[in-house]
């Protein structure tokens with residue numbers, strides 16, 4: 077094989093929007109096709125035509141079902157992609173939930189009376205894709221299980237490794253002419269509460285790796301668990317509400333699992349817990365189907381009869397009326413609601429009720445992107461503007477509640493563990509491409525890899541072709 081090349085079309089200069097193309101003379105493989113998120117121009121950027129012709133791609137490999145890795149797959153199909161999409165079965169199932177939910181959100185935005193013109197795509201619609209594109213996408217979508225090898229062409233095969241990031245997350249090792257090119261997608265923060273550890277990469281010639289936390293470390297597991305227990309206990313003792321904005325995928329399941337353990341071990345008092353996240357509930361059902369992907373400790377808990385996502389006093393709410401009734405349940409109580417960065421969803425209604433109460437706590441358990449309400453709240457303001465309704469109206473609320481933050485439940489590897497991951501393959505690796513991080517985090521990691529491991533690490537340029545020969 078000749079002319080093996082890689083080009084980075086997204087996920088460089090930002091955490092989100094992953095989209096890479098690996099190609100030789102005869103085959104073109106895209107890895108991930110995600111949404112750009114969290115920047116002011118994200119909507120406009122996402123609506124742009126692809127900087128390559130989607131009809132020339134043979135394959136699209138999806139590492140995992142986060143929107144910054146799958147959000148534009150149906151747009152790629154709409155714009156002409158006719159090849160095959162591959163992922164693990166878990167990722168296919170989760171992607172169906174995530175992309176259908178995103179389409180619903182786009183439809184709600186379209187119906188909104190005071191639609192802001194800047195939300196419109198060049199063809200005058202807020203839709204990146206419609207139901208037809210979505211159905212077509214899943215008709216092209218095939219699955220490969222973990223640790224299976226698949227021959228794609230006479231020259232190229234792929235091996236699926238466990239990334240340990242969220243359920244179904246994969247790292248792909250492509251073999252072309254005895255060269256091994258590994259895409260990590262997002263590599264997990266192992267040991268994770270539910271999932272197995274990230275598989276070790278030991279024979280990569282070229283490594284394309286994530287770097288969200290390329291410049292810092294998380295609090296250690298023991299410290300993280302103790303902090304969570306303390307915040308829950310203190311809020312319950314104060315007689316307040318503990319409100320946790322949570323991402324539907326992985327974080328919601330981890331919180332349910334941790335609460336289940338704390339309650340069963342009698343480390344916290346049993347109080348009403350509300351899961352007020354319809355998408356989170358659907359995702360939890362998928363997690364229950366794939367318990368084989370959980371780590372040995374969780375597997376043995378399940379074998380011993382523990383229903384790991386369920387405990388006494390857990391209430392799962394469905395309709396909006398039920399959601400509003402939660403406020404009338406006397407304190408102390410715990411509410412888990414989407415979205416994880418308070419950028420929409422049912423958590424907003426709860427924030428209006430909870431933030432003015434000095435006995436209550438808002439607990440942020442995930443990354444809060446710049447420009448989101450979550451990030452504003454993280455900075456502990458005296459008051460905050462909470463969106464109400466669909467017409468960009470807001471309600472001013474006093475922030476008297478405690479605001480707490482735990483980063484240790486992140487599903488991304490931190491600096492030391494990213495370096496350790498590359499350290500496993502220093503004997504074979506010829507070049508490491510550091511992507512999917514803010515520029516400061518990616519360039520810090522590049523420097524660290526060069527200094528600590530003496531590897532050729534680079535922070536690639538968007539759109540530039542890199543030869544792998």
Ligand SMILES: [Zn+2]
Pocket residue numbers: 140142241262
């Ligand atoms: Zn991810």
